[in-house]
Amino acid sequence: MRAEDLIPSRLPEVTRQAVLAPLIDHHCHGVLRDELDRARFELAMTESHAPSPPGTTHFDTPLGVAIRRWCAPLLDLEPHAPPGVYLARRSELGAEEVNRRLLAAAGVGAFLVDTGLDEPGLLTPAEMGRLGGAAADEIVRLERVEREVAADGPSAVDYMDRLGEELAKCAARAAGFKSIVAYRHGLGFDPSRPSRGSVIAAANRRLAEPRERLTDPVLLRHLIWTAVDAARERGLPLQFHTGFGDPDLDLHASDPSLLTGFVRLMQPLGLPVVLLHCYPYHRQAAYMAAVYPHVYVDVGLALTHAAAGSPAILAELLELVPFHKQLYSSDCYGVAETCFLGALYFRRGLARALAARVDEGEWSSIDAARAAHMTGSGNARRVYRL
Template sequence: MMSQLRERLSMALQSIALMDTHEHFVQEADRLKHGCDFFSYLHYVHCDLMSGGLALEKVSLEASALSSAQKKEAFFRHWPNVRFTGYGQALRIMAEDLFEVAEITPDTFAELNANAAALPRPGYYDTVLREGAKIVRACRIVWPHSSTMCDLDHLFPVPVFDHFATVASRGDLTLLEADTDVSIHNLHDLEAALDVAFAQRAEEGMVGVKNFLAYRRPISFEQVPAARAEEVLLRTTQAHADTPVGFEEARPLQDYMVHAIIRRAVERDLPIQIHTGFQNDNANFVDNTRPTRLVNLFMTYDAAKFVLLHGGWPYTQEFVALAKSFPNVYADMAWTYILGAGAAERLLGDLLDSVPANKILGFGGDYNFAEGAYAHAKLARRSIGRVLAGRIENETMSEDEALEVARMIMHDNGARLYGFAEFDSP
């Protein structure tokens, strides 16, 4: 049972608007073009199901060849093992709050599936996001060669420019040429194409940039002479798609272009989101993602605004130390509350103990669909409430001070960083 203090604090946090710093879901108009069912909402839960044994059966619930009945049978074989993970809790919140089914069981599945399919309809983003989750705006990651799918009212684009760094064949260059209408034959041309891409994305309302390379390589990006990068690029211009330049061989060009992207972000005063820590899916090299690999960037670009994502988990102490030390580093807790509430709460406590409060970004849903952001926001408010209640109980903060900090980390810090004019929570 909640104490009166914790109940008051929980109620107060419900009224604070969220600035959502990191999402993947598209604007409502695009979302409504595609049908869905219950299995459309698994997303991260599918990773836990695979980790818990589904992968050993050589079964994927994302495989279109499986019938709904086959998916149902496989899902419920493993659901009891994952229902209490952060991912599982988020799915349970979606089921109860949005699909209006209290329990996820074989007996409730038909109703659950029907209600999940019926939920998306015109205007439901307002109901789910603005009214339900109180997410007033969100930053959406925009992948290369794609439209923003942002309405510039609720969703704002944060494009990925990694494809300028990872070119490995003439085919890759041809795609960049098609996007930018720049012929690319040398390093100068590649940077000119990057300038065009930045201008295009700026016209589309870009509010930041995203580096996603932690999924493909260590996030150590050296200062590379232009001549060395040019050598790699010239080999790339002559490489066919079926015989591209090797990824390791291409690292000098990758490093050079990452620095080029950062410089352009600095020129436009754009925050630079960098994936640190745990990667999605079920097999990757997490050591590639250590936040301390980025220190040379922080020391080189003191005018940049580096946003380290996902708490750097499991390297959370590195994450905290960097945000404490470097004025140009911000700590973003996107994804963390569903990775694990306990770890997220320990991290938030460490951040509040060590890092200036104006540098803490307290929420990013990091979901492919708005319903997941709703559930994650509910879990985030619970965790933030527990951490701040502890601060009040140990007399580190008063109630008023705790609510002031809550408004900063939940809304105001992100709104300022991403250039929105309104700072006050509605």
């Protein structure tokens, strides 16, 4: 199976080549380096924390069908191989060979890897790059840095200083920062920088239970603004999880439009604000990218999990989003299938949208190729200074 076989044949050659060019996966996670039994594989292919109900399987999902359809041939199986056959072949090849085949087949030129997850056994950015034949850089998760600082037991005043020092060190090695404030509080937080007194008072409470998840809205705001200070020194973008995620999330609190106040305060600073995933709020995100010059968007893992339905999501984003504001990410995690399928469905959905516009005479083939290049890699190279 060749990637070019998945692109509509009527698409002009210059546009086809732009769609098929190496992608910049600007937001992903490591995949697991060890072999997985069926139970663990099924949990890794869903955002749910729970196994499927008795008598069912997580393979009975859009993503599960997509794995059997598109990943099976990369493991030398026929398309639509049954789940048991697929997993047996996966085990026969071994985790490293499976990861190598699937990561390389994604056609990614660079991985920007969020290293903030606690699960043991995930590939490092360097390992992702080696197996995928790509460059790799790190995205630093703010909440993990804060937890490590708090766990060291500083005083409240030292906590503030240490946090700034650690984020400055991270900024020197990272391609960007990421916040999961959507999970910890919601995106409707007070956007202003908190006062020093309020931070010290909240830090005293925090340091009494430093290993708990950070949920205090004052300290979350302080963390984000401290990261902004560190990011300004290096011109780093700041990513925010929005929309679709795992069950720890209150979905309504992850609407990216709730960040409007913060986005306005950030505009004079010139730092990019990147809205990740966004679905089902991708139209709101497209609006924000259209009206704020420093806001960028992707639809991330929604493409992988919607699978055959993903072209409609991408088409809705493209209704309004400026082409110089959209990025590509797979948000792959756990199993390398999610990396490959993210790239596959992005290319297929984008190609269909471009072909429709060219067919209707709305765009020239050069316009379509330019949009494909910007979205697939050009924008990420500019935003992350790759």
